[in-house]
Amino acid sequence: MESKLFTPVTFGPLTLRNRTIRSAAFESMCPGNAPSDMLLDYHRSVAAGGIGMTTVAYAAVTRSGLSFDRQLWMRPEIIPGLRKLTDAIHAEGAAAGIQLGHCGNMSHKSICGCTPVGASGGFNLYSPTFVRGLRADELPEMARAYGRSVNLAREAGFDAVEIHAGHGYLISQFLSPSTNHRKDEFGGSLQNRMRFMDMVMEEVMKAAGSDMAVLVKMNMRDGFRGGMEMDETMQVAKRLEQSGAHGLVLSGGFVSKAPMYVMRGEMPIRSMTHYMTCWWLKYGVRMAGKWMIPAVPFKEAYFLEDALKFRAELKMPLIYVGGLVSRSKIDEVLDDGFDAVQMARALLNEPGFVNRMRDEENARCNCRHSNYCIARMYSIEMACHQHLGEELPACLKREIERIEAKG
Incomplete structure (x- = not known):
């Protein structure tokens, strides 16, 4: 079978030159919550290395959504710096994406400037800090912050946004019964737990209009006892399909409870x-x-077994992420019906890995x-x-x- 890897792929209004995407792994290259020359140089190197689209990681939609002091915070002042970044990516022939999110309870007052907020109140050992549950009347404005960030991304020259609805961040905290203990219309049943996600997606799709691609990263499993499993996450995926999202990135794990389920191996x-x-x-x-941070064994394409079940149930474009380091496995994933693949560690190890895969059928990175x-x-x-x-x-x-x- 002829390889699909270097054929174009379309997500909504965006067509990529090939089926590879640099996933939104946190770079920690944004001192002062603003883009740096280091961030530009890294993404330019990945674009020059042949990637279809490179995704700038985790940009907080509000200051309260920051979990690190070297993380992007979407606001008008950083748009000129982001425009330089997207211009550099486009000059190398790649598309530019940016991941938008809110960390919810995984922050600290010293970073986000307030008592951290989440789906529910309590104490978060990850930070460690006390957390305040968001009031129902605060949620529409929080959802609008996602929409405003999409508009800022467009102004900065990005071609796509990736909404982070996984890994135990704010949307994920509303979705998961482990972190959502609310007694109002945003807690309890899965239908109620999806309400905040629905509000965010309505604002995002409205802001994206007809010229921005919208991807969503979501969990197939939370990765720990008491978290979401596939009976519920499949319903979440189908709701996102109904929302008009142009593609789903299928992941798993909780940064605060099961971090190595996301990344595999040992910390x-x-x-x-x-x-x-x-x-x-x-x-x-x-x-x-x-x-x-208990270890979870690594194997190549470790999310593939779960992701194939989503491929069987959904018609929308799906993007596979998780443990890809060789062209042979990437070809296998694409032949299984996934529309594109995401990589992060492989491209940190070798920014030109995509170009090398074009030349070598048995290419494997040295990560x-x-x-x-x-x-x-x-x-x-x-x-x-x-x-x-x-x-x-x-x-x-x-x-x-x-x-x-x-x-």
Whole structure:
């Protein structure tokens, strides 16, 4: 069968030159919550490497949606910087997407400027902080913030937005029975838990109009006991299909409860804490990290079995993400009926991987799944340990070698 990989694919009003998308993995390259030259250079390198579309990660739709101090916050002041970024991506022949979201309860007053808000109140160990549940009368304005961010994305030159409705962020917190304990019309039954998502999608589709593609990232499973399973997430997917979304990105996991279900493998705790500046957090994570962030075995295309069930039930375009590192597996996924594939770690390891796949049928990137890049991004910019300018301490080298030897 002839490969579909380098054929065009269309999502709503947008056609990509091939079926590859750089997924919205957090870059941690936005000091002051604004785009930097480092962010521009990275996405330009991925665009030059042959990607169909590169997605700028996690832009908060309000300041209260920030979970890191090196994260984008969508506001008019950053539009000129984002326009330089999208111009650089377009000059390399790729499309530019941006992920829009709100972290909900996964923040801290020192970052978001207020008591963190979520679907329900309580205490979030992830930050750690007390959280205030959003009032019902606050939700329409929060939904409008997503719509305003779509308009800002258009002004900045983006071709597509990806609405983050997974991974335990705000929309996901409303959807999941584990984090939604509300007693009003936004809690209880799945129909009620989908109401906030419905409000957001109405605002997003209205703002997107006829010239912006709208993708939605959602969970197929939350990845822990008491979270959403496929009987409910399939209904969520069908509701998003009805909303007019142009494509779904099928993922899973909760950053605050099952982070390695999202990414798979082991979190290198020593590497993670090495870059932390807060002394009590550094030692707390060093002591309890293995318990807080349990390992989940990595295998190539680890979400494929679940994603195929969604492919069988839905007519809309679907994008596969999760553990793709070789052209042979990417071809298999596309032949299974997925419209495009997303990658992140493979492209951090090798920004030109897509171009190499064009030339080599058996191309495989050299990512060895140590997750050093992820451990590092919580404090400084995401980077692959194979391409660092500085020498790593011996203890971090040993940790990386131990984890890679398992894979």
